[in-house]
Amino acid sequence: RAKALGRKRFELFDASLQKRAVDVLTMERELRIALHENQFVPHFQPIVRLDTNQVQGYEALIRWNHPERGLIGPGEFLQVAEESSNIEAIDWWMFEHSSALAARHFSDDRYLALNVSALHFRREDFCGRLLDTLRRTGLPPSRLVIEVTEGSLLDDPEGVRDILATLRRDGIGAALDDFGTGYSSLSYLHTFPLRVVKIDRSFVARLGEPGSGNSDAVVGSILALASALGVEPVAEGIETEAQRDRLLAMGCRFGQGYLLGRPAPLGDPPTAG
Numbered sequence: 001r002a003k004a005l006g007r008k009r010f011e012l013f014d015a016s017l018q019k020r021a022v023d024v025l026t027m028e029r030e031l032r033i034a035l036h037e038n039q040f041v042p043h044f045q046p047i048v049r050l051d052t053n054q055v056q057g058y059e060a061l062i063r064w065n066h067p068e069r070g071l072i073g074p075g076e077f078l079q080v081a082e083e084s085s086n087i088e089a090i091d092w093w094m095f096e097h098s099s100a101l102a103a104r105h106f107s108d109d110r111y112l113a114l115n116v117s118a119l120h121f122r123r124e125d126f127c128g129r130l131l132d133t134l135r136r137t138g139l140p141p142s143r144l145v146i147e148v149t150e151g152s153l154l155d156d157p158e159g160v161r162d163i164l165a166t167l168r169r170d171g172i173g174a175a176l177d178d179f180g181t182g183y184s185s186l187s188y189l190h191t192f193p194l195r196v197v198k199i200d201r202s203f204v205a206r207l208g209e210p211g212s213g214n215s216d217a218v219v220g221s222i223l224a225l226a227s228a229l230g231v232e233p234v235a236e237g238i239e240t241e242a243q244r245d246r247l248l249a250m251g252c253r254f255g256q257g258y259l260l261g262r263p264a265p266l267g268d269p270p271t272a273g
């Protein structure tokens, strides 16, 4: 009996694995079609000054207007895109379209923050192609910040350091995204030419809650370190007044989150809350 059950389970497992493989193949094909048919839609989320609510810039966040599933977020397709190396083409599509939109619609004092996959850093022509794109779309390099995750710094620190230094010489800034979730130590930060460090929303979410002493301490030390290194901290995922007030009291001047503005396509009136 146990044997029969075990076998049944095995078949179920096998069937779901097979389904997953088919799903991945289907999505890879759909992603290539999506690129050709411009099914992606850049959304923009404001990055604001916490004391005045003034918008400093916008982070571009990709959405996919899937023909059957409707609008879906990167959580549902980025991993497949990375594994099938569709991600590079998708990112270039996003760079092109979001910088064109930024050049046309943002006021001159606002910047564009772009998420880039670590895979780009292996390409010799990454910086040149980025500059070409900016020239073509008319967005000045000084108004671009690229967001990289800790993981992409650690893969090849020397190489990434060179790339960020080259970008900085051209006026393009770099932000370290989701800081605090990876494995790099705080003191490692200063070896990269960064303009911004983004405090991961997992810490912001717990700020000011009972028993959140650890998050308060982590956020406090990121802020102290950022200040010592001259890197601008930006808090992610601010959802409540209490979190914003706590961050302000701790000396964090900039933030992002549903409280301050949700990601939206250009042209939609900005919504908060």
Ligand code: C2E
Binding pocket: 045, 060, 061, 062, 073, 074, 075, 078, 087, 091, 094, 115, 116, 117, 147, 177, 178, 201, 236, 237, 238, 239, 256, 257, 258, 259, 263
């Ligand atoms: P991220 O760069 O850390 O972006 C912040 C994520 O937090 C976004 O999720 C945003 O919608 C969400 N968020 C913003 N405010 C709040 C809030 O108050 N509460 C909560 N719970 N969430 C908030 P999204 O758009 O699903 O993007 C997920 C990740 O996908 C991004 O994380 C980024 O790593 C990646 N990504 C997005 N667009 C692109 C892209 O064009 N290229 C690449 N390579 N990666 C992208």
Ligand code: MG
Binding pocket: 059, 115, 147, 177
């Ligand atoms: Mg980001």
Ligand code: MG
Binding pocket: 177, 178, 198, 200, 236
């Ligand atoms: Mg982030």
Ligand code: MG
Binding pocket: 178
């Ligand atoms: Mg994130």
